[in-house]
Amino acid sequence: MLRFAARRLAFAVVSVAAVVVITFLLVHAAPGTPMLGTAERTVASPETIARQRALFGIDRPLPEQFLRYTGNLLRGELGESFVLHRPVADVLREAVPRTLLLGGTALVVSLLLGLAIGALQAARHHSRTDALLGAATLVLYSVPVFWLGLILVLVFGERLHWLPVSGMTSAGLGEGLSPLGRALDVARHLVLPAASLALVQAAAFARFQRSALVESLGAEYIRAARAKGLPERTVLLKHALRGALAPTITLAGLSVPYFLAGSVLVESIFGWPGLGRVAYDAIFARDYNVITATALVSGVLVAAGNLLADVAVAAVDPRVRLDR
Amino acid sequence: MSPWRAAARRFRRNRPAVLGAVLVAALALAALGAPLLAPDPLAQPDPVRLQDRPPSAAHLLGTDPYSRDVLSRTLNGARVSLLVGVGAALLAVTLGTGVGLAAGLAGRRTDEVLMRGVDVALALPRIVLLLAVFAVWDQAPASAVVALIAATGWFQASRIVRAAVLSLREADFVSAARALGATKPAIVRRHLLPHVAAPVIVSASLDVGNIILLEAGLSYLGLGVRPPTPTWGNMIMDGKDVLFSAPWVALAPGCALVLTVVAFNLAGDGLRDAFDPRMAA
Numbered sequence: 001m002l003r004f005a006a007r008r009l010a011f012a013v014v015s016v017a018a019v020v021v022i023t024f025l026l027v028h029a030a031p032g033t034p035m036l037g038t039a040e041r042t043v044a045s046p047e048t049i050a051r052q053r054a055l056f057g058i059d060r061p062l063p064e065q066f067l068r069y070t071g072n073l074l075r076g077e078l079g080e081s082f083v084l085h086r087p088v089a090d091v092l093r094e095a096v097p098r099t100l101l102l103g104g105t106a107l108v109v110s111l112l113l114g115l116a117i118g119a120l121q122a123a124r125h126h127s128r129t130d131a132l133l134g135a136a137t138l139v140l141y142s143v144p145v146f147w148l149g150l151i152l153v154l155v156f157g158e159r160l161h162w163l164p165v166s167g168m169t170s171a172g173l174g175e176g177l178s179p180l181g182r183a184l185d186v187a188r189h190l191v192l193p194a195a196s197l198a199l200v201q202a203a204a205f206a207r208f209q210r211s212a213l214v215e216s217l218g219a220e221y222i223r224a225a226r227a228k229g230l231p232e233r234t235v236l237l238k239h240a241l242r243g244a245l246a247p248t249i250t251l252a253g254l255s256v257p258y259f260l261a262g263s264v265l266v267e268s269i270f271g272w273p274g275l276g277r278v279a280y281d282a283i284f285a286r287d288y289n290v291i292t293a294t295a296l297v298s299g300v301l302v303a304a305g306n307l308l309a310d311v312a313v314a315a316v317d318p319r320v321r322l323d324r
Numbered sequence: 325m326s327p328w329r330a331a332a333r334r335f336r337r338n339r340p341a342v343l344g345a346v347l348v349a350a351l352a353l354a355a356l357g358a359p360l361l362a363p364d365p366l367a368q369p370d371p372v373r374l375q376d377r378p379p380s381a382a383h384l385l386g387t388d389p390y391s392r393d394v395l396s397r398t399l400n401g402a403r404v405s406l407l408v409g410v411g412a413a414l415l416a417v418t419l420g421t422g423v424g425l426a427a428g429l430a431g432r433r434t435d436e437v438l439m440r441g442v443d444v445a446l447a448l449p450r451i452v453l454l455l456a457v458f459a460v461w462d463q464a465p466a467s468a469v470v471a472l473i474a475a476t477g478w479f480q481a482s483r484i485v486r487a488a489v490l491s492l493r494e495a496d497f498v499s500a501a502r503a504l505g506a507t508k509p510a511i512v513r514r515h516l517l518p519h520v521a522a523p524v525i526v527s528a529s530l531d532v533g534n535i536i537l538l539e540a541g542l543s544y545l546g547l548g549v550r551p552p553t554p555t556w557g558n559m560i561m562d563g564k565d566v567l568f569s570a571p572w573v574a575l576a577p578g579c580a581l582v583l584t585v586v587a588f589n590l591a592g593d594g595l596r597d598a599f600d601p602r603m604a605a
Contacts, residue, residue: 015447022448026457138593142533142585144540147560147578150567158568261451265541269564279452283459283545291459298452306447 008310012303019299079289088293099274103259106197114205122213140203146265149196166271193270197262216243246317253309260298334598341594347587355402362396376570386572397554398576404555409536415474417528424485442479450476458547469548488520522599530592533585556581
C-alpha cells in the first residue's frame with residue numbers, strides 16, 4: 001500500500017511539473033509579449049511592470065526565462081498582481097480556502113445526490129421512475145453551469161427573495177454575530193453557488209452510477225447473492241453498490257477540474273471571493289501573473305484530487321494495488 | 325447482417341436516440357440557414373435607440389441592450405457552437421486515432437513513452453490551461469479555438485484506439501492478412517480501422533456536447549471567439565448585466581445551448597447503445 005501511494009505521489013509530482021512547463025510554454029507561444037500588452041500598461045505603473053519584467057527576466061532568452069520562472073516558483077515567489085498591487089501568493093492564500101469550502105461542499109452534495117439518484121434508477125431500471133430521472137439528469141447534465149447560476153439568482157434571489165445572491169457574508173453583520181451565527185450566515189450565502197455547481201455534477205454522477213450499478217447487477221456474484229436468497233435490498237446496497245464504489249471514487253477525484261472551472265464561471269456570479277473569482281477578474285483585466293498562478297494552483301489541486309482518489313480506491317479495492 | 329447495419333437498426337429503434345438525431349439535423353440546418361432564416365440577419369446595433377425590448381411581434385425573442393434582435397443572434401450563435409463542437413470533436417478523434425495506432429503498432433518503447441505522456445496529459449486541468457492561453461491570446465480566431473480544444477482533448481480516444489489495436493494485432497485474420505503479404509498500411513486501413521471506428525465514433529459523439537459547453541464557458545468569459553460575432557456564451561454574458569430587467573436576453577441563448585447539448589447527448593447515448601448492445605441497460 002505504501003509503495004502504491006509513493007508511486008502515485010511521484011505521478012502527481014510529474015503532472016504538476018507538466019502543468020508548470022505547459023503553462024509556461026503555452027503562455028509564451030501565444031501571440032503577444034507577456035507583460036507588455038495594452039491592458040497591463042493601462043492598469044499598472046511603468047515601475048511595477050519594469051519590476052515584474054526584471055523578476056521574470058522577460059527580455060532574456062526563453063530557456064533562461066524558464067529557469068528563472070521555476071526558480072521563483074520553488075521559492076514561492078509568484079510575482080505581483082498588476083491590478084491588485086499585492087503579491088500573488090497573498091491573494092491566493094486568501095482565496096484558495098474559500099474555493100475549497102465552496103467546491104468541497106458542492107462535491108459532497110453532488111456525490112450524495114448523484115449516488116442516490118443513480119442507485120434508485122438502477123434498482124428500478126426500465127421503470128417509469130428510471131425513465132423520468134434519466135430524462136431529468138440528461139437535461140441537467142447538458143446545462144451550462146454559469147447559466148444555471150444566473151437562473152438560480154433570478155428565481156431564488158430576485159423573484160422569491162429566499163436566499164442571498166452575492167458575497168460570502170452579509171455586509172455590516174460580521175461583527176455583531178456569534179461564531180455560530182456567522183457560520184450560518186456563510187452557509188446561507190453558500191447555498192446558491194454550491195447548488196449551481198452541485199446540480200450539474202450530480203447529474204453526471206447519477207448517469208455514471210446508474211450504468212455502473214446496472215452493469216454490476218448483471219455480474220456473477222450478484223446472481224450468487226440472489227441465488228442464496230438474500231433480499232433484493234441487501235443485494236443492491238451491500239453487494240452491487242460496493243462493486244460500483246471504486247469507479248465512483250475515481251470519478252469524484254477526476255471531477256476536481258470540473259469544480260475548478262465551474263468556480264471560475266460561478267463565483268463571479270455570486271460574488272464569492274475565491275480562486276475562481278480571482279481568476280475571472282484576472283482574465284478580464286489580463287492580470288498576467290495572477291492568470292498563470294491560478295492555472296498552477298489548479299494543477300496542484302487537480303493532482304491532489306487524483307492522488308487522493310487513487311489511494312482511496314486502493315484502500316477499498318486491494319486488487320488495484322497489484323496493478324502496474 | 326453486417327455489424328454496421330445491425331447497429332443502424334438498433335439506433336433506429338431507439339426513440340430517444342432518433343429524437344436526438346432529428347434535433348441535431350434540425351440544428352445543423354438552422355445554423356447553415358441562419359442568414360436566410362434570421363429575421364434580421366446582420367442584427368446590427370440600432371444607433372438611434374439602444375434599448376432592450378421585451379419579446380413582441382417585431383422581435384419574437386425581444387432585443388438585447390444594443391437593440392439587436394435576440395432570435396437572429398441566437399440562430400447565428402448556433403454556427404459557432406456547432407462548428408467548434410463538431411469540428412473539435414472530429415479533429416480530436418483523428419489525432420487520438422493517429423496516436424493510438426502509433427502506440428499500438430510501433431515498438432514497446434514508443435508505446436510506453438506515448439501512453440505515459442497520455443497518463444500525464446489526462447491529469448492536467450484542461451479548462452484552466454485553455455483559460456490561461458486564451459486570456460493571454462487576445463483575438464484568437466475560431467480555428468484556433470477548435471485547434472486548441474482538440475489538442476487538449478484527444479487523450480481518451482488514443483487510449484481507446486490503442487487498446488483495440490493491441491487486442492486485434494495478434495488476431496487470426498490480421499495474421500492471415502500478414503501471411504498473405506499485406507503491407508502494414510493496408511492492414512491498418514482494411515483490418516484495424518474498421519474495428520476501431522465504432523468505439524471512436526461513440527467517444528467523439530459523446531464529446532460534442534461537452535465541447536459545446538466548454539466553448540460556451542470560454543466565450544461567456546469573453547475568451548475565444550470575440551464579440552460582435554454572436555456566440556451563445558457571449559450572449560449570456562451580455563444578458564447577465566440586464567438579468568433582472570431583461571431576462572430574455574440570457575434565457576434565449578441558454579435554452580438554445582441546453583437543447584443543443586441534450587440533442588447531441590441523446591444521439592451519442594444512442595450510438596453507444598447501438599454499437600455496444602451489452603452497454604444498453
